[in-house]
Amino acid sequence: MSSSSEAGPLSAAERMLSGAIAGAVSRTVTAPLDRVRILYQVNPAREFTFRAAMKTARTIYGHTGAAGLWRGNGAALVRVIPYSGILFCSFPAYQTHCGTLTDHQMTARFVAGALAGATATTVTYPLDLMRARMAAHWGPIPLYSGYAEGFFIIVQKEGFNALFHGLNPTLLGIVPYSGIGFMTFETLKSQFRDAQNLKSDADIPTVYRLAAGAVSGFLAQSTTYPLHVIRRRMQVGGAVHHKMSLREATATIWRAEGINGLFKGITLTYAKGPVSVALGFTLNDLINTQLRSIRELEGAAAVEELEEALEEVFVEKKAAVRAARRDQDERPLSTLESLCAGGVAGCLAKTVISPADRVKIWYQVGTQQYTLGAAINTGRNIVNEQGFLALWRGNGATLMRVIPYSGTTYLTYDRYLGVLTKLASGDKIENFHDLSHLATVRSEHESPKALHVFLAGSLAGATASTVTYPLDLMRARMAVQFGSGRPLPRYHEALVDLVRTEGPRNLFAGLRPTLMGIIPYSGLSFLTFETLKASIRKKFNLQRDRDIPTPLRLVAGGFAGLVAQSATYPLDIIRRRMQVGKLDATLSLYNAMKHVFESEGWRALYRGLSMNWIKGPIAISVSFTANDKLKAMFQDRHARLEQEAESTAAAA
Numbered sequence: 001m002s003s004s005s006e007a008g009p010l011s012a013a014e015r016m017l018s019g020a021i022a023g024a025v026s027r028t029v030t031a032p033l034d035r036v037r038i039l040y041q042v043n044p045a046r047e048f049t050f051r052a053a054m055k056t057a058r059t060i061y062g063h064t065g066a067a068g069l070w071r072g073n074g075a076a077l078v079r080v081i082p083y084s085g086i087l088f089c090s091f092p093a094y095q096t097h098c099g100t101l102t103d104h105q106m107t108a109r110f111v112a113g114a115l116a117g118a119t120a121t122t123v124t125y126p127l128d129l130m131r132a133r134m135a136a137h138w139g140p141i142p143l144y145s146g147y148a149e150g151f152f153i154i155v156q157k158e159g160f161n162a163l164f165h166g167l168n169p170t171l172l173g174i175v176p177y178s179g180i181g182f183m184t185f186e187t188l189k190s191q192f193r194d195a196q197n198l199k200s201d202a203d204i205p206t207v208y209r210l211a212a213g214a215v216s217g218f219l220a221q222s223t224t225y226p227l228h229v230i231r232r233r234m235q236v237g238g239a240v241h242h243k244m245s246l247r248e249a250t251a252t253i254w255r256a257e258g259i260n261g262l263f264k265g266i267t268l269t270y271a272k273g274p275v276s277v278a279l280g281f282t283l284n285d286l287i288n289t290q291l292r293s294i295r296e297l298e299g300a301a302a303v304e305e306l307e308e309a310l311e312e313v314f315v316e317k318k319a320a321v322r323a324a325r326r327d328q329d330e331r332p333l334s335t336l337e338s339l340c341a342g343g344v345a346g347c348l349a350k351t352v353i354s355p356a357d358r359v360k361i362w363y364q365v366g367t368q369q370y371t372l373g374a375a376i377n378t379g380r381n382i383v384n385e386q387g388f389l390a391l392w393r394g395n396g397a398t399l400m401r402v403i404p405y406s407g408t409t410y411l412t413y414d415r416y417l418g419v420l421t422k423l424a425s426g427d428k429i430e431n432f433h434d435l436s437h438l439a440t441v442r443s444e445h446e447s448p449k450a451l452h453v454f455l456a457g458s459l460a461g462a463t464a465s466t467v468t469y470p471l472d473l474m475r476a477r478m479a480v481q482f483g484s485g486r487p488l489p490r491y492h493e494a495l496v497d498l499v500r501t502e503g504p505r506n507l508f509a510g511l512r513p514t515l516m517g518i519i520p521y522s523g524l525s526f527l528t529f530e531t532l533k534a535s536i537r538k539k540f541n542l543q544r545d546r547d548i549p550t551p552l553r554l555v556a557g558g559f560a561g562l563v564a565q566s567a568t569y570p571l572d573i574i575r576r577r578m579q580v581g582k583l584d585a586t587l588s589l590y591n592a593m594k595h596v597f598e599s600e601g602w603r604a605l606y607r608g609l610s611m612n613w614i615k616g617p618i619a620i621s622v623s624f625t626a627n628d629k630l631k632a633m634f635q636d637r638h639a640r641l642e643q644e645a646e647s648t649a650a651a652a
Contacts (some may be wrong), residue, residue, distance in 0.1 A: 005519050010288060015092065016085035018287035023084020024077055026279035032057065032069035079127030086120040088284050091182060109186045110179040117178025118171055125170065126151065126163040152389045166230070166292035173227030181220040188212035202289045207281040217277025226250070226262035328482060337544065338414065339407035341630035346406020347399055349623035355391035356614060375610075401471030401630060405464045410627050420452040453530045454523040462515055462523025469514065470495065472509040510578030516589055517571030521564045528560035529624050546632045553625040561620025562613060570605035 010018075027034075036057050060068045069148040094112035102108055121128075130150050144150035154162050189201060192208055211445050221228075230249045350357075412502050465472075474494055498506060533545055536552050565572075574592045577583040583592050596604050 014164045015089040018284050019088025020081045020085035021287055022088070022280045022283035023080045026276045027077060027080045027282055028070075028073060029279060030276045031073040034062070037563070071343050079124045079130075082127075083120045083124040084280065084284075086123055087116050089179070090119050091116040105190070106183055106187055110183040114175040114179035116182070117174040121170055122167070125167050128170075129154075129163060129165065148389050148392075149387075152387045152501060153369075154388060167442045171225075173224040177220045177224040178236055180223060180280075181216045181277060184216040185212050185277075188215065201285060204285075206282060206286065209285055210278045213278030213281035216281065220277065228264055229253070291394035335411060337634045338411040338631075341407075341627050341634065342410030343403040343407035344630060345410070345623045345626035346402045348626050349373055349406075349619040350399065350402045351392075351395065352622055353619045354395045358382070358391050358393060358395075375652060401468045401474075405472075406623065406627075407469040408464035408467055409460045409522065412463050413456050416456035416459045417448060417452060419446055420456055424449070424452065441510060448530070450527055450531065454527045457526030458519040458523035460526075461518040465514055465518045466511070469511050472514075473507060474498075494551075510574070514571075517568040517574075521568040521571075524564040524567055525620055525624075528563050529556055529620075531640025532556035532559060545628065550625060550629070554621040554630060557621030558617035560624065561617040564620070565613070565617075566609070569609050573605050573607065 036053050039056060057069065060071075064071065088488060091112055094115045095108060098108035098112045099105075130144075133150070134144065144153065151163070189204055189209070189212055192198075192204060192212070196203075230253070245586060250262070359375050359382070379391065386393070397632065477494070481528065495507070533553070533556055536542070536548050536556065537545065541547075542548060570593065571589075573596065575585065577596070578587075578592070583595065589593065593605065
């Protein structure tokens with residue numbers, strides 16, 4: 001939005017980042033006002049006055065607490081972040097193009113702002129509709145348990161087009177709204193810059209930016225407010241519905257409520273709109289300025305570093321440079337790269353097998369008779385009663401746990417293996433971070449000892465399980481809520497409720513059998529996978545793990561999952577039952593297994609195992625293979641960057 005500084009134009013990613021942050025902050029600050037305003041906009045029976053609006057806010061606070069004033073803000077941010085990012089990212093591009101078509105700057109700014117607003121609105125409209133419905137719902141129980149469920153229910157009951165109810169008046173409103181907003185803000189900045197003889201937008205005081213944004217918001221909101229009211233009415237349904245034309249909708253409101261109906265809640269908008277627009281425009285400008293400053297500093301530092309690097313290269317011999325790079329494909333990954341590779345691998349694996357896991361947990365924690373056919377029927381019943389997406393219920397909580405769990409597991413495995421390998425060789429440990437490199441290099445060429453792999457896998461699994469256990473417990477409780485009660489709508493709310501009703505100790509209910517199971521499970525998984533990879537490498541005369549074909553990796557991972565799951569399955573049964581309260585969490589592992597055996601027989605300890613033989617190998621094979629591939633990708637990136645740096649230095 002601001003003029004380019006000496007550092008040059010920002011990249012699209014940088015503009016999207018600054019716009020997203022600005023939009024999220026401004027929306028969150030004004031969310032309570034927007035919450036109350038929507039209730040009046042969508043309800044013809046509510047007569048609006050500012051005093052009545054304040055009373056409504058107090059009523060919401062009394063019924064649902066302070067959090068009730070921000071209800072729907074999560075859905076709003078899910079939309080606002082991409083909306084603001086697209087809006088502020090596309091505006092400079094549109095402005096540049098429009099500037100080539102006309103010499104009139106205000107016209108170019110208006111058209112560019114209008115096009116940017118229309119683009120962002122169309123892309124994110126279904127999210128705006130969800131936010132409106134959630135915010136307009138009155139009562140202590142949320143209308144939908146989550147965005148995915150809300151989308152599915154709307155499409156199932158009203159059709160796909162319902163996700164775009166009210167889009168036409170929205171676009172008719174957003175074109176002048178966004179156009180006027182950008183035109184006013186940019187024009188006021190330009191006039192101030194000229195009047196004060198400032199070199200760039202970065203020199204404009206923040207107070208003036210806020211004032212310019214407030215004026216922009218006031219003008220834009222006042223001009224387009226009736227269209228905003230019609231949009232909200234169409235989104236939530238009622239007397240004004242989506243099949244009406246804009247003229248019919250306007251006439252319906254006019255007949256029922258008069259002209260005041262089209263401006264219902266505008267005084268709240270005068271309190272909220274200028275603040276929101278001022279914060280959005282100003283924060284976006286300030287963040288852009290900071291990003292350009294960072295770019296300038298990085299540019300200066302990069303020049304200095306390049307000069308130093310070139311000087312070192314000219315001093316050293318080429319042979320020494322080649323020797324320093326000969327193992328570049330085995331370069332150790334950073335902690336962040338290891339976490340990223342493991343997290344993405346775990347996320348992919350768990351999402352693929354989530355429906356099978358959903359059904360499996362239902363049988364693990366219950367006493368109903370299990371057969372594979374019965375499990376398939378249960379899956380069908382879930383789909384029929386709650387919709388297809390219900391098979392992934394609890395998967396959000398699962399991924400919240402799986403991403404850090406998987407990332408931590410793969411990260412610590414390399415380091416534990418490095419510690420054990422170095423201790424076994426009698427070497428002194430000096431730098432814990434570099435142990436991952438030691439493990440990587442040796443596993444590529446020598447195949448580490450089986451005992452070291454088993455112990456490293458066990459320790460990694462135990463570490464990750466302990467750190468992420470409360471999230472695993474919440475995931476299990478959400479997954480078993482089938483056919484009765486509503487799902488837990490918010491993970492943090494569910495955690496707080498659990499601590500309040502059951503005590504903080506119950507966040508770790510079932511941790512003991514989990515650790516008892518994860519130690520052999522994780523150890524066997526890594527041991528089997530690494531052993532099979534070593535055998536494949538030897539059989540096909542391959543020098544490195546990365547040379548192993550992907551299908552063979554998947555087979556090795558699948559077999560590793562089959563072995564590990566089968567050996568530790570009874571402990572998984574005990575863990576799940578303690579998590580959901582079907583077994584006393586204070587029982588010892590022996591007494592818990594004895595209780596299940598005496599009441600249900602030994603088969604109960606293996607209930608759902610056949611489904612685990614389907615989903616377990618798939619999950620392990622996808623996870624191990626994806627992690628290996630991502631690590632290889634990061635190492636290739638390091639190698640490519642080093643080769644480019646060496647080529648640049650040689651050319652210089």
